[in-house]
Amino acid sequence: MAAATAQTWSDSPSQVGSDAPEYSIPSLFTSDPPIRDTLETGSSRVQDATLDECLPFLTGYQHSECNAHGLPHLDRGRHINFLHKQLGKLPGAFTSADPSRPWFFYWCLAGLSLLGEDVAPYRERLIETVRPMQNALGGFAGGFGQTSHLATTYATVLALALVGGDEAYDVVDRRAMWRWLCSLKQPDGGFQMALGGEEDVRGAYCASVIISLLNLPLDLSPDSPACSAGHTGLFTGLAEYVRRCQTYEGGVSAKPGVEAHGAYAFCALGCLSIIDSPHRAIPRYLDVPLLISWLSSRQYAPEGGFSGRTNKLVDGCYSHWVGGCWPLIEAALNGPRGAAANPGDHPLPRAMESLSSRDGLIRYILSCCQDQSRRGGMRDKPSKYSDAYHTCYVLSGLSAAQHKWDLVTPRAHESIVAGDVWTVSPYMEGEQIFDEEDRVCTVHPVYVIPQHKVEEIQSYFATKSGF
Amino acid sequence: MPPKSKGSSKAPNPEPKEPLHLHPNLIADLSPSQAAPESPLPQTVSLRSEQRFFRTNPCEKRRQDVGLSGLTPAEKKTYTYTHLILPVANRHVPLSNKAEREFWKHVTKEGLPIRRLPANYSWGKDRSGRDIGTYSPDELEQRTLKHARLTALQIQHRQFLSKRELAAKKQGAEVSSEDIEEEKKRRQTMAALKRDLYGEITGTLAKDPEWDDVIPIPQDEPEGALAQIAYPDDYAEAVSYLRAVMAADECSPRCLRLTEHVISMNPAHYTVWLYRFKIISVLKLSIPDEITWLNQVALSNLKNYQIWNHRQLLMDYYYPVIEEETAVIRTLARSETAFITTMLAEDAKNYHVWSYRQYLVGKLSVWTSSELGSTQNLIEDDVRNNSAWSHRFYLVFSDPTDSTAGSGPTEHDPKVPDSTIDREIKYAQEKIALAPQNQSPWNYLLGVLAKGGRKLATVQEFVEQYVSALGEEMEEVTSSHALDLLAKVYQENGDTEKAALCLRRLSEKWDPVREGYWKYRATLLQGAVESA
Numbered sequence: 001m002a003a004a005t006a007q008t009w010s011d012s013p014s015q016v017g018s019d020a021p022e023y024s025i026p027s028l029f030t031s032d033p034p035i036r037d038t039l040e041t042g043s044s045r046v047q048d049a050t051l052d053e054c055l056p057f058l059t060g061y062q063h064s065e066c067n068a069h070g071l072p073h074l075d076r077g078r079h080i081n082f083l084h085k086q087l088g089k090l091p092g093a094f095t096s097a098d099p100s101r102p103w104f105f106y107w108c109l110a111g112l113s114l115l116g117e118d119v120a121p122y123r124e125r126l127i128e129t130v131r132p133m134q135n136a137l138g139g140f141a142g143g144f145g146q147t148s149h150l151a152t153t154y155a156t157v158l159a160l161a162l163v164g165g166d167e168a169y170d171v172v173d174r175r176a177m178w179r180w181l182c183s184l185k186q187p188d189g190g191f192q193m194a195l196g197g198e199e200d201v202r203g204a205y206c207a208s209v210i211i212s213l214l215n216l217p218l219d220l221s222p223d224s225p226a227c228s229a230g231h232t233g234l235f236t237g238l239a240e241y242v243r244r245c246q247t248y249e250g251g252v253s254a255k256p257g258v259e260a261h262g263a264y265a266f267c268a269l270g271c272l273s274i275i276d277s278p279h280r281a282i283p284r285y286l287d288v289p290l291l292i293s294w295l296s297s298r299q300y301a302p303e304g305g306f307s308g309r310t311n312k313l314v315d316g317c318y319s320h321w322v323g324g325c326w327p328l329i330e331a332a333l334n335g336p337r338g339a340a341a342n343p344g345d346h347p348l349p350r351a352m353e354s355l356s357s358r359d360g361l362i363r364y365i366l367s368c369c370q371d372q373s374r375r376g377g378m379r380d381k382p383s384k385y386s387d388a389y390h391t392c393y394v395l396s397g398l399s400a401a402q403h404k405w406d407l408v409t410p411r412a413h414e415s416i417v418a419g420d421v422w423t424v425s426p427y428m429e430g431e432q433i434f435d436e437e438d439r440v441c442t443v444h445p446v447y448v449i450p451q452h453k454v455e456e457i458q459s460y461f462a463t464k465s466g467f
Numbered sequence: 468m469p470p471k472s473k474g475s476s477k478a479p480n481p482e483p484k485e486p487l488h489l490h491p492n493l494i495a496d497l498s499p500s501q502a503a504p505e506s507p508l509p510q511t512v513s514l515r516s517e518q519r520f521f522r523t524n525p526c527e528k529r530r531q532d533v534g535l536s537g538l539t540p541a542e543k544k545t546y547t548y549t550h551l552i553l554p555v556a557n558r559h560v561p562l563s564n565k566a567e568r569e570f571w572k573h574v575t576k577e578g579l580p581i582r583r584l585p586a587n588y589s590w591g592k593d594r595s596g597r598d599i600g601t602y603s604p605d606e607l608e609q610r611t612l613k614h615a616r617l618t619a620l621q622i623q624h625r626q627f628l629s630k631r632e633l634a635a636k637k638q639g640a641e642v643s644s645e646d647i648e649e650e651k652k653r654r655q656t657m658a659a660l661k662r663d664l665y666g667e668i669t670g671t672l673a674k675d676p677e678w679d680d681v682i683p684i685p686q687d688e689p690e691g692a693l694a695q696i697a698y699p700d701d702y703a704e705a706v707s708y709l710r711a712v713m714a715a716d717e718c719s720p721r722c723l724r725l726t727e728h729v730i731s732m733n734p735a736h737y738t739v740w741l742y743r744f745k746i747i748s749v750l751k752l753s754i755p756d757e758i759t760w761l762n763q764v765a766l767s768n769l770k771n772y773q774i775w776n777h778r779q780l781l782m783d784y785y786y787p788v789i790e791e792e793t794a795v796i797r798t799l800a801r802s803e804t805a806f807i808t809t810m811l812a813e814d815a816k817n818y819h820v821w822s823y824r825q826y827l828v829g830k831l832s833v834w835t836s837s838e839l840g841s842t843q844n845l846i847e848d849d850v851r852n853n854s855a856w857s858h859r860f861y862l863v864f865s866d867p868t869d870s871t872a873g874s875g876p877t878e879h880d881p882k883v884p885d886s887t888i889d890r891e892i893k894y895a896q897e898k899i900a901l902a903p904q905n906q907s908p909w910n911y912l913l914g915v916l917a918k919g920g921r922k923l924a925t926v927q928e929f930v931e932q933y934v935s936a937l938g939e940e941m942e943e944v945t946s947s948h949a950l951d952l953l954a955k956v957y958q959e960n961g962d963t964e965k966a967a968l969c970l971r972r973l974s975e976k977w978d979p980v981r982e983g984y985w986k987y988r989a990t991l992l993q994g995a996v997e998s999a
Binding site for chain 1: 684686688693694702735738741742744829857875902904907911945976
């Protein structure tokens with residue numbers, strides 16, 4: 001563990017004041033990084049300001065109550081309350097969220113599930129709310145009378161899966177959905193976010209999640225714009241499109257040729273893990289060592305959290321976008337558990353230990369990302385307000401840091417889009433720095449909703465191979 | 468109403484002595500002076516109703532105060548008779564003819580109120596949720612007058628509409644401009660009245676005769692919908708009209724104005740942007756005009772990204788039109804770059820701006836030294852601006868004249884001239900020297916070496932400047948990225964032991980938060996040995 005080593009090597013004094021309570025915090029997470037350049041630029045100024053902002057929280061100084069490791073507890077009740085409120089009536093200041101309301105359904109229901117709440121009581125209300133958002137020509141829009149969009153469709157399908165039940169699943173018009181996805185598929189293999197909208201890796205991920213949860217046919221309808229390039233299926237050329245988005249830094253960009261960005265790394269890995277089992281698809285299409293190098297560079301000390309790009313600041317939401325990459329990367333490196341050896345798909349050695357500092361991330365999340373006022377919710381960093389988006393993705397990142405996922409059995413054949421069997425267990429290596437009451441529930445590493453919710457919706461639609 | 472029984476027909480004055488008004492709605496015309504002199508003037512309409520209730524229900528107040536048993540026999544009789552009026556009238560109480568005659572005779576004689584107000588009359592609530600019962604009588608009168616006024620205006624409004632319809636069918640007189648002016652004023656007054664009385668949405672569109680033929684489609688939202696937003700009235704109105712014209716697939720100048728209206732209130736509304744582009748292409752509107760307008764919107768909405776997809780759609784649409792005119796393309800590229808520079812001055816790492824810039828370079832073939840120079844300026848401003856470094860990489864290694872189409876970002880591309888590789892290595896090294904712990908130029912350097920198919924050892928000497936006495940007591944490292952690259956250099960040289968030392972020191976001292984990664988890198992070294 002990084003923490004244990006840090007204590008042994010460091011001789012620099014911890015910044016915890018002499019009157020502060022004695023917490024066991026490795027100095028790695030309380031002091032300036034070992035190397036700092038003197039040249040000042042815009043980037044270094046905001047980075048320094050972020051350190052100043054986070055250190056009082058990281059040292060425990062800012063918290064009224066901490067455990068022996070200097071960490072405040074997870075303010076579960078307040079976060080639950082915050083998420084319930086975000087699903088209720090919202091004031092006019094939320095008007096800019098008018099085109100993205102389905103995201104609120106997903107963020108809040110996923111966040112509540114991570115906090116151990118039963119979200120099934122929202123079933124009826126969710127069904128009635130999303131019904132007018134579905135368009136006859138397929139897909140769900142951000143709201144009634146708007147154009148269907150892959151992001152809001154993704155969020156709606158996941159929200160329906162979260163509340164569960166046949167009635168919820170049956171809201172989706174699968175035939176129209178399939179036709180609409182065919183119309184979004186592009187000649188270069190990727191997906192547009194909406195008809196006439198932008199094409200990026202989000203589209204690749206959202207489309208593959210929707211297709212694999214609803215068990216949609218993979219054939220391409222003959223009027224799809226992708227047919228002109230010889231594509232015959234929704235997934236043909238998709239992995240190659242994702243491959244083109246890996247950059248010289250090793251990370252993944254929104255579209256080929258731009259800057260690597262954490263959110264797109266997760267989308268790329270998620271998409272590939274749907275196209276085929278991660279130990280086959282990820283090494284086949286991405287330069288894994290370079291990707292790991294870039295992902296690992298996203299973690300900063302003393303903050304402990306992840307940034308989204310080189311020389312950008314830590315932000316709680318990357319706890320998921322970058323933190324959520326690690327289970328998929330580990331599955332890619334380790335392959336199915338219990339297999340005699342790597343099945344020869346790639347020459348990379350297994351990852352025996354965690355590739356990132358789980359403790360660092362847990363520290364950043366519990367110390368810096370919780371709004372500990374009555375408002376509750378999780379945030380980007382201490383100077384920012386909490387919101388549903390950050391609450392969902394910070395909690396998802398916390399869950400990934402607290403647990404270990406293993407791919408047990410890969411799908412029977414690479415041509416089917418479901419069937420990978422995963423197991424999850426609490427991460428047990430080293431001393432646990434958070435109290436057991438602060439453990440959150442788990443979500444599927446690809447779909448980011450509880451594993452049994454994925455199984456339930458997939459088995460419901462498994463019986464419907466046509467429409 | 469009492470039946471025309473013999474008793475009542477004989478009664479000389481079937482109405483009670485007191486002035487009584489039956490339905491509370493009709494009370495409005497009852498001036499307070501007509502109230503019984505002993506009652507104080509009521510402050511509110513519900514107090515007034517209460518007074519009237521007691522006046523039309525004799526002995527009710529007394530009964531409430533002293534109870535039924537406390538009443539005098541005469542009061543008790545009055546009270547009972549009053550309460551029997553309705554049952555007797557409706558024949559719920561069977562009386563002999565004689566008894567009935569006696570009953571009505573008594574009622575008439577005493578002047579008992581035949582029709583009475585019910586207790587606790589509910590006045591309902593107004594649009595702001597205030598109980599109308601708490602209005603003063605004056606306020607209620609004003610409200611009633613407004614209702615009457617609105618009704619009158621609605622009649623005139625309907626007359627205007629039918630006149631205009633007839634005129635359109637050439638069956639009636641033309642609608643004069645005075646008529647239109649009058650109608651405009653009328654609608655403003657009606658809108659104000661409706662807003663006042665019912666809180667009804669009456670934004671600019673409902674008042675605007677141009678939108679008369681459109682029936683807005685309001686938000687279809689079930690009771691208890693999740694994350695329901697309390698939209699401001701003008702926004703709710705505008706998107707209701709938007710839904711209507713989109714459903715009708717109308718692409719007209721007024722729709723273009725409507726999209727602008729919606730965008731001004733909510734630029735994140737992706738649907739309105741896609742619709743706007745459709746209108747522009749259907750009406751074949753001027754793209755330069757649209758770009759000028761868009762610049763203003765973009766500057767006041769720095770974080771918005773719908774703007775950039777719209778801009779890209781405009782370029783895709785416009786490019787084939789000007790494809791042949793090199794000068795026009797060059798001017799357009801210059802003005803676009805100038806605008807991008809303005810946007811980046813506000814936020815030098817704005818992802819959407821850089822994505823658009825990358826798109827523009829490919830679309831308009833801006834593989835120019837001035838584009839490189841302008842990107843370089845941003846690196847000079849902030850050598851840690853990784854977006855600028857990424858754009859530089861794209862500019863240098865995707866230029867179709869000097870690169871292989873489809874070459875991956877980490878692939879060796881023999882088509883890239885050696886001089887370019889040399890220049891880029893030198894540039895990265897200069898920038899590393901300014902701030903060695905800045906990862907951007909290190910990543911860039913590795914990328915350039917891969918493109919050039921150069922051995923990492925070619926930069927070994929440069930890298931070693933930042934690491935001295937490794938593993939010794941006087942160990943000095945001024946860049947963890949140098950140590951990282953050095954590990955790769957040693958690995959390439961086959962010196963796995965030294966490579967392992969670099970990784971160990973990174974893990975122990977120079978970048979310990981990435982300990983797990985450095986340890987994994989060490990296992991990669993072993994893999995290399997085994998496979999060697």
